[in-house]
Amino acid sequence: xxxxxxxxxxxxxxxxxxxxxxxxxxxxxxxxxxxxxxxxxxxxxxxxxxxxxxxxxxxxxxxxxxxxxxxxxxxxxxxxxxxxxxxxxxxxxxxxxxxxxxxxxxxxxxxxxxxxxxxxxxxxxxxxxxxxxxxxxxxxxxxxxxxxxxxxxxxxxxxxxxxxxxxxxxxxxxxxxxxxxxxxxxxxxxxxxxxxxxxxxxxxxxxxxxxxxxxxxxxxxxxxxxxxxxxxxxxxxxxxxxxxxxxxxxxxxxxxxxxxxxxxxxxxxxxxxxxxxxxxxxxxxxxxxxxxxxxxxxxxxxxxxxxxxxxxxxxxxxxxxxxxxxxxxxxxxxxxxxxxxxxxxxxxxxxxxxxxxxxxxxxxxxxxxxxxxxxxxxxxxxxxxxxxxxxxxxxxxxxxxxxxxxxxxxxxxxxxxxxxxxxxxxxxxxxxxxxxxxxxxxxxxxxxxxxxxxxxxxxxxxxxxxxxxxxxxxxxxxxxxxxxxxxxxxxxxxxxxxxxxxxxxxxxxxxxxxxxxxxxxxxxxxxxxxxxxxxxxxxxxxxxxxxxxxxxxxxxxxx
Amino acid sequence: xxxxxxxxxxxxxxxxxxxxxxxxxxxxxxxxxxxxxxxxxxxxxxxxxxxxxxxxxxxxxxxxxxxxxxxxxxxxxxxxxxxxxxxxxxxxxx
Numbered sequence: 001x002x003x004x005x006x007x008x009x010x011x012x013x014x015x016x017x018x019x020x021x022x023x024x025x026x027x028x029x030x031x032x033x034x035x036x037x038x039x040x041x042x043x044x045x046x047x048x049x050x051x052x053x054x055x056x057x058x059x060x061x062x063x064x065x066x067x068x069x070x071x072x073x074x075x076x077x078x079x080x081x082x083x084x085x086x087x088x089x090x091x092x093x094x095x096x097x098x099x100x101x102x103x104x105x106x107x108x109x110x111x112x113x114x115x116x117x118x119x120x121x122x123x124x125x126x127x128x129x130x131x132x133x134x135x136x137x138x139x140x141x142x143x144x145x146x147x148x149x150x151x152x153x154x155x156x157x158x159x160x161x162x163x164x165x166x167x168x169x170x171x172x173x174x175x176x177x178x179x180x181x182x183x184x185x186x187x188x189x190x191x192x193x194x195x196x197x198x199x200x201x202x203x204x205x206x207x208x209x210x211x212x213x214x215x216x217x218x219x220x221x222x223x224x225x226x227x228x229x230x231x232x233x234x235x236x237x238x239x240x241x242x243x244x245x246x247x248x249x250x251x252x253x254x255x256x257x258x259x260x261x262x263x264x265x266x267x268x269x270x271x272x273x274x275x276x277x278x279x280x281x282x283x284x285x286x287x288x289x290x291x292x293x294x295x296x297x298x299x300x301x302x303x304x305x306x307x308x309x310x311x312x313x314x315x316x317x318x319x320x321x322x323x324x325x326x327x328x329x330x331x332x333x334x335x336x337x338x339x340x341x342x343x344x345x346x347x348x349x350x351x352x353x354x355x356x357x358x359x360x361x362x363x364x365x366x367x368x369x370x371x372x373x374x375x376x377x378x379x380x381x382x383x384x385x386x387x388x389x390x391x392x393x394x395x396x397x398x399x400x401x402x403x404x405x406x407x408x409x410x411x412x413x414x415x416x417x418x419x420x421x422x423x424x425x426x427x428x429x430x431x432x433x434x435x436x437x438x439x440x441x442x443x444x445x446x447x448x449x450x451x452x453x454x455x456x457x458x459x460x461x462x463x464x465x466x467x468x469x470x471x472x473x474x475x476x477x478x479x480x481x482x483x484x485x486x487x488x489x490x491x492x493x494x495x496x497x498x499x500x501x502x503x504x505x506x507x508x509x510x511x512x513x514x515x516x517x518x519x520x521x522x523x524x525x526x527x528x529x530x531x532x533x534x535x536x537x538x539x540x541x542x543x544x545x546x547x548x549x550x551x552x553x554x555x556x557x558x559x
Numbered sequence: 560x561x562x563x564x565x566x567x568x569x570x571x572x573x574x575x576x577x578x579x580x581x582x583x584x585x586x587x588x589x590x591x592x593x594x595x596x597x598x599x600x601x602x603x604x605x606x607x608x609x610x611x612x613x614x615x616x617x618x619x620x621x622x623x624x625x626x627x628x629x630x631x632x633x634x635x636x637x638x639x640x641x642x643x644x645x646x647x648x649x650x651x652x653x
Contacts, residue, residue, distance in 0.1 A: 073579055073607070082606030108608045115614030118574055122611055 002225040007201025008462055009220030010182050011190035012500065012523060014238045015174035016214040016231035019207055020148050022156040023141040025131040032096035044087050044097035047136040051129055052078035054142075070125075077122075078129045083108060098137045105130035113344075120344040145172075146209075153213060155204055158457070159186045169193045173235075174215040176222060178205040181462035182495065190217070191498050194242070194519030198222055200462040245522040249289040252514065252525055254507065258533040261513035262521050263294025263331070265493060269320040271518070288522065292329025294515020295441070295493040296321055298374070299337050309335075309345075309370075311377050318381035318389075328387055331441060331493075331515070333420065334374055336360050336394035346370065355449065355456075360395025360422075361405060372408070379412040390416035392441055396433070397423045403436045420493075422446035427475040430482035430490075437488075440479055441515070444494025448472055467496035468549035473509065477544065480510030491515060500527035501556060507533070508540030561631050562624045565638040570646045572616035577645035582607045584640055590627035592637065596620070604637070 052075045059071035077083065086104035095103060109126045112119050131143045145154065145167060154172050158179040172195065180186045180199035190197030196217030198204075207213065207224055214223045214234050252262035266272060272293070298318075322330055337343040338359020346367060351357035364371040375391070382389050393405045396419035406417045418439035421427050427447065430440060444467050445456060451472055454461040476492065483490030491497075491513035492506050498520035504527060506514065514524060531539070539556045546552035569577035585592045585604035594610065595601035596619060602609035604623065615621055621641065623634050 069576060073575070076579060076582070076607050080606050080608045082603065082609045108612070111608070111612040115612050117614065117616070118571070119611050119614050122574075126608075 002223060005201050005203050005207075005222040005224065007176075007198040007204070007220050007222070008182055008466070009197075009217050010187035010199050010495075011175075011195060011197040012218035013174075013194070013196035013241070014214065014216055014234055015153065015196045016212070016226065016234035016238075017151055017153045017173045018148070018210050019153045019155045019176070019204075019213050020146040020209050021205065022145055022154060022159075023135075023143045024157060025127075025143050026135045026138055026140045028098055028102055028134065029138070031099050035091070035094055035096045037091050040095075040097045040100070041088060041091045043137060044091065044100050044133075045084060047097065047101065047133040048078050048084065048087070048129075050136050051132040052076075054132065055129075073122075074125045074129060077125055078133070098134050101133045101137065102130060105133075116344055116347070118344070148210075153215060155207065156186075157205055159189065167193070169195060174198075174217065176201055176204045176213075176215065178202065179460075179462075181456070181458065181465040182467055187495060188517075191495065191520050192517040196238075245526070248522040248525055250525070251291055252528055254528050254531055254533045254536060256532045256534075258507070258536075260507050260511070260528060261291045261294070261491070262525055263292050263329070263491070263493075263513055263515035264288075264290045264326075264521070265295040265297070265515050265517050266293055266321070267297050268317065269324050272321065272324045272326075288518040290326050290518070290521050292327050292331075293321065293325045294331050294491055294513055296330055296332040297336065298333060299335050299343065309374070311373055314374060314377035315381045315384070318378055319385045322381055322385035322387035322389060325387075329390075330387065331390040331392060331418070331439075331491075332378060334361070334371055334378075334391065334393050335363065338363055338395075360420075361393040361401060362395060375409055375412050375414070379414055382414070388415055390418060390439060392418035392420055392439070394420045394443070395422055395446075396420060397425050399429060399432045399436060402426075402433045406436050420446075421475075421479055422450065424451050424475060427479055430479040431485065434482055434486040434488050439489045439491070440483060442476055442479055442490065442492045442494065442511075444472065444476070444492060444496035447475060447494070451475060463549065466549035467494070467499065467502060468505075468543060468546075468552045470544055470546055470552065472496075473505065473540070473544050476506065476511065477509045477540070480512075483512065484510050489513060498524065500524050501539075501553070502543075503527055504531045504536045505539045505543045505556065507531075508536035508538070509544075560624050560626050561634055562622055563634040563638040564620055564622045565641045567615050567617055567619045567621060568642050568644045570617055570644055572619065573610055573613060573621070573641075574616075575646075578607060578610055580645055581637065581640060582610055584637060588625070588629070588633040588637070590625055590630060590633060592623060592625045592633060594621055594623050596622075 055071050055075035059068050062068035062071055083104055086107050087100045090100035090103050105126045109123045112123045135142050151171050151173050153174045155176045158177050175186055175190050175195055175197040177186050177199045186199050196215050198220050201222060211224055212226050212231050214226050252260040348358055378391055391409050391414050396402050402419050409417045416438045418437050420443045421440050422443040448465045449456045452464040454464040480490050489512045492511050493515035496502050497514035498516035500523045503514055503524045542555045543552045567573055592604040593601040594604045596613050596615055623637055625633050
């Protein structure tokens with residue numbers, strides 16, 4: 001009965017509970033021949049009405065105003081007379097109910113995309129309505145996060161941002177995915193919410209709904225078929241661990257007092273509330289004691305607000321972060337959008353290979369005014385807040401790009417200018433980049449993707465994207481050495497920084513700061529405090545010498 | 560046919576909450592109301608999808624038309640709605 005499944009532990013912590021699986025979008029069968037129009041129409045319209053009713057019911061239960069209004073609007077769209085009219089036309093043209101709904105949603109989706117701007121962002125609503133209504137017609141399980149009515153462990157093939165936007169951490173105990181890698185969305189989300197997670201866990205999708213399992217997010221182990229009492233005991237221990245962690249304080253230091261700045265990755269000022277108030281409530285990110293913001297991702301601000309960025313809005317948003325940041329220290333990253341993370345207002349054409357196309361700083365080649373406006377707004381916000389933000393650009397590849405960016409930033413009075421190191425070309429020339437710049441920040445997720453020629457979201461390639469890969473660590477070591485030679489800071493702000501054991505390796509390589517989401521700060525602080533700098537350097541040497549990531553972890557793991 | 564032209568005042572344009580308020584109000588009038596931007600194609604004002612696809616932002620001039628009993632009153636009420644900043648009212652409510 002009991003069985004242990006193994007995958008990659010991407011977010012530490014233990015949990016136990018019953019698993020429920022998330023269904024994927026329904027697939028359309030072959031189109032039906034000779035459709036009887038009248039029953040097909042009533043079937044299609046009643047599926048859309050049922051979808052509208054289900055969304056309205058979910059809206060009533062929504063935890064906050066924003067998600068309630070999004071669900072209400074979706075419910076409204078499912079009942080839209082224009083949508084119903086298109087369905088009727090499609091059935092008149094001989095389609096069956098499922099295909100008529102699919103085609104009608106596709107038609108209106110295109111119209112919204114053509115309207116552009118934040119109207120285009122409503123297109124995703126139609127995808128959700130399409131999936132739900134088609135599932136009703138075909139009698140398939142409703143796609144989306146399950147709602148068994150009690151806390152549970154969520155199992156999925158893989159998780160996309162849209163699946164998890166309303167994920168309630170008080171109900172979801174842990175995340176388990178069949179696919180996904182250490183830098184997948186699931187891993188990032190799990191760390192941000194402090195949820196234990198195991199990805200690339202072969203066979204987990206086959207575990208039946210309602211089965212009791214225990215999860216060890218550090219070791220990447222899932223034990224199935226445990227008893228309800230054992231589960232309750234594990235949950236008790238896990239919440240005691242979380243309480244202990246939430247009360248840890250102070251700057252990052254090794255056991256022999258070598259300082260390592262522990263910083264926060266944030267998307268907006270909202271992510272700073274608990275860190276600043278410093279009122280430990282025992283659970284979650286409340287009371288996290290960080291030394292500043294190591295990565296302020298400005299694009300998340302624009303996505304959340306579903307609006308094109310105006311100068312004054314930007315000034316207000318940046319000023320709020322500069323004022324609220326612990327110690328006033330903020331590293332702000334200029335807009336990291338592009339064809340892989342499309343923002344409709346940029347109007348970038350589709351590309352066959354977006355990860356290798358116009359993204360990050362490269363957007364400035366075709367739309368230089370977007371970066372200029374953003375730098376103006378950062379400079380104005382810094383003046384207003386009396387702050388000295390560190391400003392860095394994403395996807396810097398060459399020394400001349402770094403020099404151009406630094407020139408534009410300094411012309412506006414910005415004194416600390418840096419670059420993200422995400423492209424191997426930049427890591428290989430780290431010393432030359434530092435002739436132009438004041439600091440570097442290594443984005444390990446993209447640096448892995450580009451060094452190992454492996455898509456960040458590719459579940460089959462999870463082992464190549466493992467941040468314990470020695471080639472990645474070698475590039476980090478080279479950047480850190482360049483920083484030490486120049487006397488300039490080199491930090492890590494990718495997900496690698498959030499792994500408590502890998503953090504000791506990074507410090508041993510010479511990294512000066514680690515930036516992560518709030519729930520990871522305490523475990524990383526505890527891990528550094530338990531290692532001397534000499535031990536960190538030993539760990540770094542061992543990890544660099546290992547031939548594969550699993551071996552590296554084993555050799556470094558404390559006994 | 561009675562027509563009214565009005566400039567969108569809501570800061571997010573005819574999108575999100577303002578669009579919902581407008582479409583619900585149009586549906587309640589009991590007569591068919593249509594809306595267009597400039598000389599563009601007019602679309603039914605009771606369709607959220609059609610109204611969103613207009614892409615009307617703050618400052619866009621839209622024209623409403625209606626036919627039937629009470630058309631003038633219906634248009635006056637809807638034009639008044641569009642000339643208010645419904646997003647600002649959201650903040651007050653909120």
